[in-house]
Amino acid sequence: MDFSPDFLRTWLLPRPLRYFEQVGSTNDVALEWLREGAESGAVVVADEQTQGRGRLGRGWYAPPGTAIMLSVILRPPADAVGRMTMLGAVVVCELIERLGASDVSIKWPNDVRLNGRKVCGILPEAAWSGDELLGVVLGIGLNVRIDFTDTPFAETAISIEPALGRSVTRLSLVMALLTLLQRWERHAASDNLFQAWKRRLSMLGSRVTVNAPDGAVTGTAEDVDATGALLLRLDDGTLRRLIAGDIALGE
Ligand code: BTN
Numbered sequence: 001m002d003f004s005p006d007f008l009r010t011w012l013l014p015r016p017l018r019y020f021e022q023v024g025s026t027n028d029v030a031l032e033w034l035r036e037g038a039e040s041g042a043v044v045v046a047d048e049q050t051q052g053r054g055r056l057g058r059g060w061y062a063p064p065g066t067a068i069m070l071s072v073i074l075r076p077p078a079d080a081v082g083r084m085t086m087l088g089a090v091v092v093c094e095l096i097e098r099l100g101a102s103d104v105s106i107k108w109p110n111d112v113r114l115n116g117r118k119v120c121g122i123l124p125e126a127a128w129s130g131d132e133l134l135g136v137v138l139g140i141g142l143n144v145r146i147d148f149t150d151t152p153f154a155e156t157a158i159s160i161e162p163a164l165g166r167s168v169t170r171l172s173l174v175m176a177l178l179t180l181l182q183r184w185e186r187h188a189a190s191d192n193l194f195q196a197w198k199r200r201l202s203m204l205g206s207r208v209t210v211n212a213p214d215g216a217v218t219g220t221a222e223d224v225d226a227t228g229a230l231l232l233r234l235d236d237g238t239l240r241r242l243i244a245g246d247i248a249l250g251e
Helices: 005-012 026-035 078-098 160-164 170-185 191-198
Strands: 017-020 043-046 067-074 104-107 111-114 117-129 132-143 207-212 215-224 230-233 239-242 246-249
Touching: 005 017, 005 043, 005 170, 017 026, 026 043, 026 067, 026 117, 026 132, 067 170, 078 104, 078 111, 078 117, 078 132, 078 170, 078 191, 132 170, 207 230, 215 239
Parallel strands: 017 043
Antiparallel strands: 043 067, 067 132, 104 111, 111 117, 117 132, 207 215, 207 246, 215 230, 230 239
């Protein structure tokens, strides 16, 4: 077994850990824990999720023993709240780069790609009490050794181990990820984080189509702003600001 919840629990102290062999969604557990008063830095990890959630209402599943599925509770200051997506993406990019991978990029807004294929998904979710923000749950799903052969993701997804050609333990990955997260968290509102995210974006300057919540739109991915929004130059010359969607190269 390449993961030890007991070791992680001790290593994390004084931050608490909730570990599950199987759970619905680590984000759901973390959101509930956040509402109950969990402190910033509390972590939820699962070996398998039965109701794992992805972006835009999609599901997220990985077989037991093959992936990292975790949610971290964060209570960021107001000026950093909108930066949680960027924070997760930059941390995971650094994690994978430190393993020796050279082709690591971000597909706007927050898919981390290794060798041009998705290796990690990030799902930040906020918990509110009326108008008051209680905190944010940063959900991260990282493919470590998922075999995508004969799946619909065979051409678009990748796992760390086959890409690197060597084994890595999920325990060491989680510890490195949480260390980087703690380091970057303090600088979440900084220009450094924005630049670290922006310079890894793969499609800036390219012609793209974005499937946004209110429909598909095509143009040139001209820039991003400091909130993480994509600035798309449409064919009629106008600039459209998009805050969510699925981006793809071409028409
Ligand atoms: C995406 O669609 O790209 C985001 C996927 C996020 C998946 C992770 S796995 C841990 C956490 N718990 C969930 O239910 N989802 C996130």
